Amino acid sequence: MKSAFALLALTAAVGTSVFGALSAAPIPAPDVTVTPTATLMQSTSSTAALVGSALVGSAQVVTSPAAITSAQTDAPAAHIVLADNDSDEHWFKSRKKHHDDENDDEDDDDGGMGSKAMNPAPAGTAPPPANGLFNNATPPQVQAN
Amino acid sequence: MKTLMTTLALTTALTVPGLASARPVTFSTQMTNYYGNNAYFAMYVTNANGAYVGSLWMAGGNARYYRHLSGWYQATGGDAAQVSGITGASVGSGRSVKVTLDLQDALFDAGYVLHVDAAVENMPESPKEIVVPLSKANLGKAIGGRRYIKSLTITE
Numbered sequence: 516m517k518s519a520f521a522l523l524a525l526t527a528a529v530g531t532s533v534f535g536a537l538s539a540a541p542i543p544a545p546d547v548t549v550t551p552t553a554t555l556m557q558s559t560s561s562t563a564a565l566v567g568s569a570l571v572g573s574a575q576v577v578t579s580p581a582a583i584t585s586a587q588t589d590a591p592a593a594h595i596v597l598a599d600n601d602s603d604e605h606w607f608k609s610r611k612k613h614h615d616d617e618n619d620d621e622d623d624d625d626g627g628m629g630s631k632a633m634n635p636a637p638a639g640t641a642p643p644p645a646n647g648l649f650n651n652a653t654p655p656q657v658q659a660n
Numbered sequence: 661m662k663t664l665m666t667t668l669a670l671t672t673a674l675t676v677p678g679l680a681s682a683r684p685v686t687f688s689t690q691m692t693n694y695y696g697n698n699a700y701f702a703m704y705v706t707n708a709n710g711a712y713v714g715s716l717w718m719a720g721g722n723a724r725y726y727r728h729l730s731g732w733y734q735a736t737g738g739d740a741a742q743v744s745g746i747t748g749a750s751v752g753s754g755r756s757v758k759v760t761l762d763l764q765d766a767l768f769d770a771g772y773v774l775h776v777d778a779a780v781e782n783m784p785e786s787p788k789e790i791v792v793p794l795s796k797a798n799l800g801k802a803i804g805g806r807r808y809i810k811s812l813t814i815t816e
Contacts, residue, residue, distance in 0.1 A: 633723060633740055634721055634722060634723045634740060635718065635721065635723065635740040635741065635742075635743045635744040635745075635746075635747045636744045636745050636747070637721060637745075637747055637748065638745060638746055638747055638748050639745075640745070641744050641745035642745050643744075643745045643746045643761075644714065644715070644741065644742060644743070644744055644745065644746065646713065646714025646715070646742075647713070647714065647764065648705060648713065648714045648716060648763055648764060648767060649682075649746075649761065649762060649763060649764070650681075650682030650762040650763070650764060651762075652682075652762065653682075653684070653762035654745070655717070655745075655746055655748075655759055655760065655761050655762075656759070656760040657748045657757065657758070657759050657760075658757070658758040658759075659748075659749065659751065659755065659756070659757045659758075660755060660756045660757070660758075
């Protein structure tokens, strides 16, 4: 009895999703780009409580022939172009952000109190480090061309 | 009087070897025409075991860029004190710089190795631009770099 009730609930959920998706299919071309989202949201709202996201995915697969048919006849490239633009934009932004972060890191190190890296003393203004390599009596001499 | 003479002799004996063990060594660096911003480069020494001993010269005074000299940075942790008093300006494409340092004589033919790391903004980093043993046999020879340094010549 319990399993029969579960089966009934499942059937009702799938039926609702299919009905919702089918009713959304014949929307005109400009709205085709929105259709999958609307279908998905409708499916989600009606079935999430009972069957979860896996069933939503399968419900969308069930409705997809109608959606695809609509997309192919009205605006076949709309989905693909939108998806690609979106992807490129995110990639570009993330790359730019990385670049900005890098500059920010370098700016943080740019001297000042509490900075991570203080600039070294230029040659001639301080003795060479006592690393055993130098005879510290003579400062370095530099000639640039 | 006897004490004074003894002190004088002792002082001389201690001082003269010290002077004799140091010598001015010139590092002449000729950059390639890499058509980019001024290059940073670090010259440093490792011992026969590859352990960092110390730095000889840093071309480029802004410490925030030192992490791009990856070999030197890894060896020193980016410690700017390692190049305090031995830092000069970065060097432009096609330019040259001659640095004369008063170095300990014992550095030569003792297994020490000279490393040069180089980096240019917006261009590939070049760790191990030059790696050459500090030996008297290499004095006067033009040593070629990998990317940014056309030649490095060490002379006395």
